[in-house]
Amino acid sequence: MKKLFIKTYGCQMNFYDSDHMSNLLKDSGYTVSEEVKEADLVILNTCHIRDKAAEKVYSDLGRIKKVYENNHLRKPIIAVTGCVAQAEGKEITKRSPWVDLVVGPQAYTDLPKLIEKIKQKPDHKQINLKFPEVPKFDLLNFKSKKSKVSDFITIQEGCDKFCSFCVVPFTRGPEYSRSKKSILEEIKIMAKKGVKEVVLLGQNVNAWKDSSDEKKHFSLGSLIQEIADIDTILSIRYTTSHPLDMDLDLIKAHKYVDKLMPYLHLPIQSGSDKILRKMNRRHTTNQYLKIIELVKRYREDIAISSDFIIGHPDETEDDHKKTLAVIDEVKFSSSYSFVYSERPGTKSSELNNNVDDKTKKKRLYEIQKRLSYFQLDFNRKMENLIFPILITDKNKNNQLVGRSPYNQSVYINEHNLPTKYNNVELIGKMMNIKIEVANQNSLLGTLIDYA
Ligand code: SF4
Structure with missing residues (x-):
């Protein structure tokens, strides 16, 4: 070989x-x-x-x-x-x-x-560098691909949104939704190989739609429902969503589909409408907050995470404060934040990059401090609660590993396991875990029983 x-x-x-x-x-x-x-x-x-x-x-x-x-x-x-x-x-x-x-x-x-x-x-x-006429998904061999207990599947690629700082529309091309038939076929094969959780991927995953039936509106919410009907798939997650593509079907799925985890990664990038316009995000802060309000009406406990770009051209101290205010309002469970840096060929790179590095770093520090505060606060609310958690792996410290419904990493010490679990293969099983300790980026739990 x-x-x-x-x-x-x-x-x-x-x-x-x-x-x-x-x-x-x-x-x-x-x-x-x-x-x-x-x-x-x-x-x-x-x-x-x-x-x-x-x-x-x-x-x-x-x-x-x-x-x-x-x-x-x-x-x-x-x-x-x-x-x-x-x-x-x-x-x-x-x-x-x-x-x-x-x-x-x-x-x-x-x-x-x-x-x-x-x-x-x-x-x-x-x-x-071509975009082929036959979608690549039709040429892949799912049967021989190795699978993990929790595994990814791409259902959508590309982007038509053209945010002014981003290269994805140029590198991954226009939005393309993989056919429902091909997705379900791959997931059924994954399920047969022992996959218990699927993470649906897309640059704008919630822009996914099935175009095979013009008359029937078939969006991500309905796809999730069909995936949930596969018995041995126990958990479903998806990422990354765009505010413009959040529809009621998907929001309702968070209430009605038990296997869909209560977690939504919905980037806002900035809390200032002026900067959102410059970024060509095509939504305002208020529209974003209204979506979160609606999602929470259907699933009150849902964890919300986001992405932030700090120091985009023309971001003033006032714009920065507006971003901090959005963080205070939503209280994100986790988030990614980066200082703006230009990408050749994008609209933002034609603007005068007028926020100096020192200011960017200061603002990033303030944003991250606030985000960390809410993340720890959210994690602490998990202490003493018991969740069904899919055990996906064992780490080098010999701890069992999984993810909470809210997407937090959970570690379980082997020595906490009741003796009846001695020699039982727990990877791939859904177990009830009691959360004992909340850390900044993870939770520590004890195994209680089979879920
Ligand atoms: S940030 Fe997301 S929505 Fe905007 S252009 Fe890039 S991939 Fe598309």
Whole structure:
């Protein structure tokens, strides 16, 4: 067998893609290796969302070159895939001529073919950034892909929203909803392999719609209901949602579908309407708050998390205070916050980046302090409560691991287990866990019984 070293950057969707890439390449004789030194094929599956993403990829490419040169090894085939591949294209092979393949996120099902071409003509770089006519999902082999107790499945890709700071519409293309048939087929196969929880992924996951029946409105809420009808799937989560695509079907699913976890990740980015306009978010703070109010009317205890960009061009102290006020109002259970940094080619990058680094850092500190306060407060409310939690893994400290319904990481010490659980395989089981201690980023619990 030949060896494949694959490094994945960024989001869960990239990890899902990487799993499918390794699975596709299994048929061409590649097994995954953790060692770049022994690789016949190296794939960097890249992400463009963070600052200086492309530069990080170039420096990793330089390091890989040194590994085989310094060790006098045969040069492996080197491929760059994912969003940096889509954004940089040919530039990658110009700056790093030892790269053989550049393949966009929609074209990776072509990898086996492209690798064969490289083997035949090593000097002909292969670049495929196309958006294929046959959706890649129709070409994937779900049956042989490895599965975990809690596993991801991409149901939607791309974005039509064009937020002015974001590159996703350029790298992942326009919004595309995978067919309901293909999604259910993959989930049923996953369920047979022991998957108990599915996490539905999409750049705008709640923009998903089934277009196979024009007359019937079939949105994410109804899809979730159909997934819940699969007996052995015990838990359903989804991410990431856009405020513009929150419809009543999905909101109601949080009340009526027991298997849907009470957690919603709904980015707002800023609490200032002026900045939201500059970001082209196409919603106001008030509209966002109204959605949260409606969601809570259907599911009072739902945990809400968000994303924040701090120091977007033209953000004043007053705009910053408005963001703090939204945090105070919603009391997010967790959130991601980053200082603004420009992405080449976006509208925001044409604006004068006029918030200096010191101010950005100060504002980020204030935002994170407030977010951390509410996160710990939310976590503490869990103490002494008992939840059904799916045990997904065991960590290196020998603790069982799972996620609370509200998406908090939960660790269970083995020594707390009642003796009747000695030698019982608990991974994959839904267990009642009593939360004993709430920390900033996780909960510690004791196993009570089967849920
Ligand atoms: S909604 Fe905005 S931030 Fe999200 S992927 Fe689309 S353009 Fe990017």
